[in-house]
Amino acid sequence: MDLQRFLGWRVATLLLLMPCGLQCLSVHIINEEPVHVIPGSSLVLKARIEHGPLEEISAVAWEREPETGLSPGRLALATCPGRSLGCSATRPNVHVTMEQQESTLQISGYSNTESGVYAVTVTDNKGAKATAHCIVRMYEEVHHVSVSINVSHSSLVCGEAWGTEPNFSWLYERAAVTQTVGRVSKDGTTLLVTMTPFCGHFTCTVSNKLGHSSATYTAAPCETKGSGTIAAVVCFILALLFGGALAFVLWRRHRHNNRRERLREHLDDTI
Known part of the structure; x- marks a missing residue:
């Protein structure tokens, strides 16, 4: 008897030294927040539930509240009585399922009015509760670039x-x-x-x-290579035209001077 008592105290002491003993109820939403949903598509949130071997889940509830806090109060979305598959929703586009240690919330035809902070609360058979939150926002298109x-x-x-x-x-x-x-x-x-x-x-x-x-x-207009080449060609042609005109003028002047000199020589020979 003394040995049984000793072993019982040892087990109780070990349970007290454990972080949460055999009662370790917790829940967290595995979606990375904030969750952005395209209007008209479906919102799907998954919650992972952890509990000890001596605990039983008696209820799971999904709720939503505004992110800004302008309209206080939570809106009930759905409740599940423990592991029962018969979850009840408050709206026709809301669907909740329970699978082993996971609860899934799905809202079809998502609209901006359904944005906010979603909460899932798990209650065990002894009345202990654990709650997890997730921010959900509407997926916005690009504006004002x-x-x-x-x-x-x-x-x-x-x-x-x-x-x-x-x-x-x-x-x-x-x-x-x-x-x-x-x-x-x-x-x-x-x-x-x-x-x-x-x-x-x-x-x-x-x-x-x-x-x-x-x-x-x-920015400022760029000077392309093509325009620079065209300008160089135009300048070259103008230079050729100017040089040709100058050469023609000099040639005409030289020819005129030669004719005057010949005429003068002819007159001198006549005299």
Whole structure:
């Protein structure tokens, strides 16, 4: 008997020394937040539930509240009585399932009014509760792209208002930027121009899943090689024409002088 008592105290002591003993109820939403949802598509949130061997899940509840806090209070979305598959939802586009230690919330036909902070609360058979939260926002298209110049650093900076997951790319004279033109920063927002002279058209395009928008910065006009060659040819032709005209005038003058000299010699011989 003394041995049983001793062993019982030892087990109890070990349970007390454990971080959460055999009662370790927890829940977390495995989606990386914030979650952005394209309007009209489906929102899917998955929650992972952890509990000890002596615990049983008695209820799982999904709720939503505004992110800004302007309209206080939570809106109940669905509840599940423990591991039962018969989850009940408060709206027709809401569907919740329970599988082993995971609960999945799906909302079809997502709209902006369904953005906010989502919460899942798990309750065990002893009344202990654990809650996890996740921010959900609407996926926004790209808006108001602009390009500004930093003269001191010879760089162009591309900005965008509030689009979700914006991707930046640069064009120079409608072609992809090369090393001869400049270097693009890792995030794509800045183009460091290394070409000289700083001239031509630089276009920044911002895109995401819903479309794209662009803006162009126009520097001083570039002097192309073709125009320089044409100017050189024109100058050469003008020089030839001027030289030919000058040579013709000198030739006419020389011929006129020779005729006058011959006429004078003829008159002297006659006299």
